[in-house]
């Protein structure tokens with residue numbers, strides 16, 4: 001496969017590390033001078049931008065999601081609104097979302113990272129690219145759109161939903177490449193099968209950019225066997241810019257562009273993990289303008305390797321996300337915290353505080369069931385009332401979480417009680 005930016009993508013590893021260090025110092029200097037948040041942290045850690053190395057850098061405490069939330073809406077921004085050309089908003093957990101801003105250069109770097117990533121699995125200007133990610137506040141849609149457009153592919157901004165029309169487009173306008181969530185691709189495969197459409201025979205689709213939710217290599221292989229579509233995993237977060245690291249043709253991890261991001265993997269004690277060893281992702285963006293992202297601990301668990309990749313790119317590769325280091329759940333691509341559900345349950349006097357969240361994914365479509373139980377004082381055998389009460393809780397959950405959860409209202413004392421650290425989540429989803 002050709003490269004998008006060969007000089008950078010194949011730069012010898014030692015040169016890349018040197019470049020990372022000088023970009024890191026430059027970024028720290030910029031933020032030290034413009035961001036009170038970073039300034040105070042560097043002072044406390046006794047760090048001077050120009051003298052910082054990868055070791056002393058680790059003295060800086062992690063940035064976490066709460067830092068972005070607590071400075072809502074724009075407390076971390078270091079450029080005036082005049083210089084911002086876009087904002088995205090990611091879902092919040094307690095009513096307050098996270099707002100991320102972009103300068104022209106930020107958008108440009110984001111687009112560049114996706115143009116490199118998509119080129120690495122064969123997207124070219126000859127492709128017709130059907131983008132089934134949601135366009136809007138979520139970064140997936142516009143990210144994929146601009147990346148593919150920069151390559152020169154023909155982009156169809158199909159957005160989410162309306163599966164029949166998606167399939168019609170796939171067949172009618174020579175679509176070669178899809179972008180979307182893996183679960184939606186399985187849904188498309190299923191609807192095609194039900195309607196006697198053979199994706200191999202009846203369309204030109206052979207590859208896809210897939211992400212926005214957890215999935216596995218075996219799901220990827222299954223999709224290929226079923227449809228002939230080779231799907232490539234994409235990882236990122238709106239706090240970085242958006243999705244930006246993509247699996248190359250080798251499909252052995254997503255290249256993390258080392259000139260844009262310095263990624264550390266740390267263990268539970270905060271010590272660096274060995275090459276290929278699993279730990280928590282800590283990301284530092286090296287060329288960010290609108291707001292700093294320095295030692296950001298996103299909560300995802302994975303491993304990073306600098307081992308040489310068969311594609312010729314020298315940038316390290318990130319394995320699939322294998323879990324979370326906090327209690328956040330990702331359901332249908334949306335972040336859900338058990339504490340949000342607990343909060344909703346607390347709003348209803350007729351419920352006791354006990355609950356269980358069960359996650360399943362028939363045909364890789366996430367489903368969430370919340371089991372709750374009656375407060376004994378409100379117990380009733382009026383079934384109509386019971387149904388109305390369940391519905392009330394269900395509606396409120398939808399309002400708070402932005403996704404549908406099925407609510408089952410049980411008898412007092414029907415749910416298991418837990419000693420010590422409560423475990424409320426039963427995740428039965430399988431990505432095999």
Ligand SMILES: [Zn+2]
Nearest residue numbers: 248309311313
């Ligand atoms: Zn590669």
